[in-house]
Amino acid sequence: MKSSASDLPTSAYVPERRSPPVAAPPGYWRIAWQSTRGNACSLLIERRGVAVSAGLGVALVCACILYLSLGSMALAPSAVLPALFGRGEMISVFTVQELRLPRLVAACLTGGAFALAGVLMQTLARNRLATPGIIGIDNGATAFAVASVVGMGVSLAPPAMALAGAATAAALTFGLVAGGGTQGYRFIVAGIGVGAVFGAVTQLILARVAIDTANAAYPWTVGSLNARPGDAVGLLAVGLGVGVIAAFVLARPLSLMRFKDATAYGLGVNVKARRFQVLMLSVVLTALAVAVAGPVGMVGLIGPEIARSLASSRQVPLVASLLSGALVMVLADLAGRTLLAPIEIPVGIVTAVIGGPWLLWILMRPQRSHA
């Protein structure tokens, strides 16, 4: 250590005139070019991340084909693709294009949005349990949206109401732990409490309206892709597109926010501002997804968990979480549609059946210590 290190200048070092070739760090590809203004630009692409995302992408495409072919009228997977483009029998074209495709799109979008919101919130709180579903944001969005669906209170559209509800729940949770920070169990417990209150509000609203109205709203309160409002899906598609771009812009500070605040701050991250941006993004994504499918918050826990088990620890697995979430949602809804056909199990119940044991496993699993 000493002999080799002592002749290396530490802060007084002069950049070399002719730079040696740059090697990408292990596990990365490096793309370098000169910008038009002559600046040296470089990008690092993490190899494992690309491989994981490609793998998940392929799995998602397979799941989508399966989704489009299975159901009360089964189609051969080979007939799905032509039907998708309007070729083949009229009935298959109708089944694929009109019945299954819109629902599949909604499944992919909501799954992706829930999981992206989940991984953002987990990173923010540095806690794998801190997903919007667990800290009550889903329930807040649901309570407000149900109020709008059953025609109580303000006559805003469900997406706007869901957004208001999600923001209210987030503000309450963060307000309750004011000063305590977003780390640790206090935050989670406060969130669970807020979620329980909003869950009760939803039940109260349903109890007070006519039985038929309540019946109509019920599948939606447990999370279902059956009654998806078209405008909400469009809004979610736009929101998710913007959200993905925003998440990419935030990717570098996000990978530093996994450290202690002091470390991230010391490395030049404006922790407070970034945390607020990440929180807002997570809340908006959750609200838009709830407005389409109701509270399927478990996807926000399962998606990032799958992504994290596949990806490396070099960065926050944003794309992999998004794809895993979409995959879980598509498979869960496929199972819900087909397992007990003709009875349909709402997707929220399927994910809860998978997600409950998953949550227990996370809680019981011995934590690996790291310092």
Added chain:
Amino acid sequence: MTSAEPSPTLATESLALSYGARRVIDSLGVSLPSGQVTAIVGPNGCGKSTLLSGLARLHKPESGAVLLNGADIQNLPARTLATQLALLPQEAVAPEGLTVSELIRFGRQPHQGWLRQWSAEDQRVVEHALAAAGLEALAERPLEALSGGQRQRAWIAMTIAQQTPLLLLDEPTSALDLGHQIEVFELVRHLACHGRTVVMVLHDLASACRYADHLIALCEGQIVAQGAPAEVVTPELVRTLYQVDCTLMIDPDTGSPLLANVRRASP
């Protein structure tokens, strides 16, 4: 070896830091000598860690200011500050599975951007930081697999890669055994030899005497002594700080003060 550019100065001006209603540091004015190792010592709860977080802008002053080259650090953008001042918090924690070189590369963050993710400069500085901390052979090991001293050296290497003239360390040796403590202190001395200004909070007065050029002794948020250890450490100071009596000797090899026969102060 001296730096070509003038070394930056860090000082406070009637600085007051509070936790809620409790004032921890009150109207404190201190100037940290450039290119030297300064140790902040004092009893538990005297405000030494709070002062360090104030110096790093983690703690917003209630009044007064921290001045970097004469400018209030509150007005500096986070990234600019991060190119001037590196901070190693107490018991730093890294995401699971991160390797030594991955950790050190995070130190380049303030110098990088969206379209400047890995330059020749970054590569050279990271290799240099690995060498300075003597971690070349461990570069691709996960942090969990290192000993306490190696891990702490990896964290310091991250701050070396940040290439800041100022380095603040909060109890860098608190959880380490003697051998690992020496590893870390020797690295700190090495950095100071190469022109860095190092400020560290230490709870162990003996190590502070041995490895610091300048000592700041805090008691209840006030400076009770500051200067070279050999000049300011006296049995009276030790008694004021820690309520213990001791016999003071001079280390025959290094000339730094040694505490012997430390015992509870007689009333």
